[in-house]
Amino acid sequence: MDARRWLPVAVGVAVLAASLVPGSAGAGGGTVGPVGVDKLLHVAGYAVLAVAALVALRARTARSVIAVVVVVTAFGGVVELLQGFVPGRGISVLDLVADAVGAVLGAVGWWVLGRPPGIAAVEAEE
Helix, strand or coil: CCHHHHHHHHHHHHHHHHHCCCCCCCCCCCEECCEEHHHHHHHHHHHHHHHHHHHHHCCCCHHHHHHHHHHHHHHHHHHHHHHCCCCCCCCCHHHHHHHHHHHHHHHHHHHHHHCCCCCCCCCCCC
16 A cells, blocks of 8 residues: 555544643633634644645545545544543534634645646546
8 A cells, every 4th residue: 555545544643642632621822813822733733634635545626625625624523522531621613613724724725736737627537
């Protein structure tokens, strides 16, 4: 199996591990402007996860990019539910929104900037 296929697994495990570390309730890490640092970390982590998935899939269509955004956001939802069982952590709809924003930003960034030049918006026959 191609090593790039393991990239989203590794990123997903890292995001999961970081998300399930027990913390102190209400510890948001401060703010950057109107946004909490924890929300920026959610956006960054899920953007990287979306890009890793798209690289691994060699996604070539808008449909596959949308599917990655949905799956990555659903993963964020599952992680949020799991956090309900971790001391000092809780379920947060705003964290899930930040996860979705990150997934969308990562996918859009990959679509606009990261796709190899030969990949068009239509599926290539393999």
